[in-house]
Amino acid sequence: MSGALVASGVSRRFGARTVVREVSLALEAGDCLALFGPNGAGKTTLLRLLGGLLSPHSGTVALHGHTLPGEADTRRLLGVISHKSMLYDALTVRENVTFAAECQGVRDVRAAVDAVLDRLLVRDREHQPVRALSRGLQQRVSIARALVHGPRLVLLDEPYTGLDEVGARALTEALRALKASGATVVLITHNLAEGLELATHTAIMREGQFVHESERPAHGFDVAMYAAMYRELVAGGE
Amino acid sequence: MTGPAIETGAPVRARATAEALPSVTVPSRAPSFLGDTWRIARKDLLIEFRTRSGFLSTAVFALIALAIFRFSWDPTAVNTLDLAPGVLWVIFTFAGLLGLNRSFGVEHADRALDALLASPVSREAIFAGKALGNLVFLLGVQALAIPTLGLFFGLPLGPEWLMVAAVAVLAAVGFVAVGTLFAAVASNTRLAEMLLPMLSLPFFMPVVIPAAQATARLLGDQPLSEAVPALKILALFDIVFVVACTLAFPFTLEE
Amino acid sequence: MTSVSAIESRPATRPLPMVDWLLVLSLFAVGGALTRALLYTPADAALGAVQRIFYIHVPSAILGMYVACTIMAIGGGLYLWLKDDRLDRIAESAAEVGFVFLTVVLVTGAIWGKSSWGTAWAWEPRLMSALFLWFVVLSYLVLRDALENPEARARLSAVLGVLALLLVPFIHMTVYLFRGLHPEPIVLQPSKPAMSSEMLGTFGYAVLAFTLLFFALVRVRYQWATARDARLALEQA
Numbered sequence: 001m002s003g004a005l006v007a008s009g010v011s012r013r014f015g016a017r018t019v020v021r022e023v024s025l026a027l028e029a030g031d032c033l034a035l036f037g038p039n040g041a042g043k044t045t046l047l048r049l050l051g052g053l054l055s056p057h058s059g060t061v062a063l064h065g066h067t068l069p070g071e072a073d074t075r076r077l078l079g080v081i082s083h084k085s086m087l088y089d090a091l092t093v094r095e096n097v098t099f100a101a102e103c104q105g106v107r108d109v110r111a112a113v114d115a116v117l118d119r120l121l122v123r124d125r126e127h128q129p130v131r132a133l134s135r136g137l138q139q140r141v142s143i144a145r146a147l148v149h150g151p152r153l154v155l156l157d158e159p160y161t162g163l164d165e166v167g168a169r170a171l172t173e174a175l176r177a178l179k180a181s182g183a184t185v186v187l188i189t190h191n192l193a194e195g196l197e198l199a200t201h202t203a204i205m206r207e208g209q210f211v212h213e214s215e216r217p218a219h220g221f222d223v224a225m226y227a228a229m230y231r232e233l234v235a236g237g238e
Numbered sequence: 239m240t241g242p243a244i245e246t247g248a249p250v251r252a253r254a255t256a257e258a259l260p261s262v263t264v265p266s267r268a269p270s271f272l273g274d275t276w277r278i279a280r281k282d283l284l285i286e287f288r289t290r291s292g293f294l295s296t297a298v299f300a301l302i303a304l305a306i307f308r309f310s311w312d313p314t315a316v317n318t319l320d321l322a323p324g325v326l327w328v329i330f331t332f333a334g335l336l337g338l339n340r341s342f343g344v345e346h347a348d349r350a351l352d353a354l355l356a357s358p359v360s361r362e363a364i365f366a367g368k369a370l371g372n373l374v375f376l377l378g379v380q381a382l383a384i385p386t387l388g389l390f391f392g393l394p395l396g397p398e399w400l401m402v403a404a405v406a407v408l409a410a411v412g413f414v415a416v417g418t419l420f421a422a423v424a425s426n427t428r429l430a431e432m433l434l435p436m437l438s439l440p441f442f443m444p445v446v447i448p449a450a451q452a453t454a455r456l457l458g459d460q461p462l463s464e465a466v467p468a469l470k471i472l473a474l475f476d477i478v479f480v481v482a483c484t485l486a487f488p489f490t491l492e493e
Numbered sequence: 494m495t496s497v498s499a500i501e502s503r504p505a506t507r508p509l510p511m512v513d514w515l516l517v518l519s520l521f522a523v524g525g526a527l528t529r530a531l532l533y534t535p536a537d538a539a540l541g542a543v544q545r546i547f548y549i550h551v552p553s554a555i556l557g558m559y560v561a562c563t564i565m566a567i568g569g570g571l572y573l574w575l576k577d578d579r580l581d582r583i584a585e586s587a588a589e590v591g592f593v594f595l596t597v598v599l600v601t602g603a604i605w606g607k608s609s610w611g612t613a614w615a616w617e618p619r620l621m622s623a624l625f626l627w628f629v630v631l632s633y634l635v636l637r638d639a640l641e642n643p644e645a646r647a648r649l650s651a652v653l654g655v656l657a658l659l660l661v662p663f664i665h666m667t668v669y670l671f672r673g674l675h676p677e678p679i680v681l682q683p684s685k686p687a688m689s690s691e692m693l694g695t696f697g698y699a700v701l702a703f704t705l706l707f708f709a710l711v712r713v714r715y716q717w718a719t720a721r722d723a724r725l726a727l728e729q730a
Contacts, residue, residue, distance in 0.1 A: 084352070104264075106265070440625050
């Protein structure tokens with residue numbers, strides 16, 4: 001298999017419990033995989049394995065042919081967003097995003113930070129400390145933090161949690177632009193409608209395995225039909 | 239390659255091969271250890287400066303403790319010079335523990351550490367940065383505590399205080415290396431604040447005892463050579479544990 | 494989907510034996526050593542009968558301070574490298590048994606001190622070393638207890654175990670900054686054999702017996718840990 005992000009037979013245990021079991025997938029640049037499943041299905045662990053933030057016990061994950069977990073040059077391609085903001089709440093918006101940009105080794109930090117703050121519509125708040133912002137605004141700053149260096153693989157774990165409508169739209173637009181620029185996106189969400197809007201591929205996970213995989217039909221996903229199938233597949237899993 | 243790894247339960251780590259990686263869309267440069275260390279330390283100190291509560295409460299603790307020791311001391315029974323070094327280094331230890339407890343709390347509050355681990359910054363640089371931040375914090379507390387000690391205990395001013403300051407720096411380096419590592423270990427547990435003193439105090443023993451002894455010799459106007467064995471232990475401890483803790487830190491992180 | 498349970502490393506589930514023969518044997522050996530020490534070896538002329546505590550104190554110190562801590566550290570270090578759960582169980586077992594031996598060292602040391610120095614707790618270098626090692630091993634055991642995830646428990650306690658081994662020489666150097674009351678080691682001084690050959694023989698026999706007891710206990714503790722982990726694996730599967 002070749003592609004931007006390829007996982008083959010990936011398994012991971014925690015203690016004696018196998019959380020991810022023999023998962024394989026292949027995504028091209030510009031693809032967006034929406035990952036659905038009940039709590040405890042192993043979605044977050046799979047996401048961390050795909051980013052090389054966790055080592056698999058068996059199987060391999062490769063990003064553009066480079067085995068993960070890799071060195072600094074593969075981590076540089078990564079952007080991570082979750083329902084936790086990963087920000088320092090005593091620092092201002094600009095300080096947080098600047099720190100992230102510096103850690104990513106961005107050359108022109110000021111320009112990159114300006115651009116990403118504009119894109120996420122948080123430029124007017126740049127000098128406020130993060131703790132003074134609403135949950136939705138914090139999440140937008142967190143997205144700016146993750147995208148400031150122009151990552152090629154973006155991993156999102158429930159990013160819509162706590163976002164207001166403006167924030168959700170800004171996030172969807174940012175992800176659409178990322179896809180268009182050739183980044184690969186993996187998205188975990190409980191909201192089928194939001195996930196299906198962006199997804200080129202979907203997978204439903206249960207007990208550490210994919211129980212359903214599909215590709216986007218030409219006319220897009222039928223949310224109602226997908227929801228019915230999802231309920232069928234995970235019934236008893238929750 | 240995968241066979242034995244599965245049997246022993248080790249995560250698989252294959253060598254990287256294949257095509258050139260695509261570049262990120264924003265121009266970037268290679269990470270540098272010292273640059274990253276400095277950035278992380280500066281970030282921690284900026285947070286400390288913004289919130290201030292951590293430094294203030296630690297400094298106030300040190301001053302109150304000095305005052306209490308001074309008042310509970312019977313000047314007719316114990317000579318100042320016998321008491322002062324012990325007091326200083328006990329306070330140093332507990333004030334240091336107060337500072338260390340906060341070190342990883344900042345990273346875990348909103349999982350900022352996860353973003354740092356996903357960045358090109360090396361694990362060793364994260365450790366060095368956190369430790370450097372803690373070192374500056376602790377030296378700041380010392381800069382307040384040592385002159386206050388001299389004042390409260392009525393010790394004469396003299397050039398030997400410069401040597402005491404040097405002992406403080408030497409002791410603080412080893413203290414912070416071990417303390418930062420155990421703060422990272424303890425932050426994985428629910429009882430972090432309780433566990434850190436228990437884990438680190440036995441390790442602080444070869445720092446605090448020689449430091450107190452060297453201080454006593456220096457303030458007692460004894461020749462410098464009297465303090466040398468203690469200083470040697472401190473220096474050796476610094477070298478061994480700065481290296482060991484930097485190498486051990488990546489293992490405190492899940493992977 | 495193929496099942497992967499076959500390739501997962503699961504500790505073998507064998508029932509624990511009712512009687513561990515190595516342990517029984519080692520207890521007989523220790524009993525023999527103590528009988529020999531109490532009944533058939535003359536007491537030291539200067540130190541009196543309390544000198545016989547030496548046959549428990551010194552072997553316990555060798556095993557608790559050096560053998561147990563070394564196994565704890567090497568087991569931990571190898572675990573970090575190979576990630577084999579068995580190494581973690583070895584380190585865990587050695588630490589726990591070593592803790593018991595270190596406690597014996599402190600208690601027998603206090604009894605010795607009370608009768609020969611007149612004080613049960615003297616701030617004396619070797620006793621301080623034992624005390625600080627006792628603290629280190631205790632904190633190792635408490636850390637293990639505080640961590641619920643078995644993988645994190647093995648990894649983090651291994652880090653502590655390895656650093657503890659580096660700490661031991663520093664503890665020794667620090668306590669020797671002070672002068673001591675402790676009798677100088679009298680065994681390894683060929684120029685001045687202070688012990689009679691009879692005492693030396695009893696001592697050698699005691700070291701062997703206690704070593705056997707130490708490893709028998711570690712083995713029992715290890716088997717218990719294996720059974721515990723196997724049961725956990727079954728519960729979670």
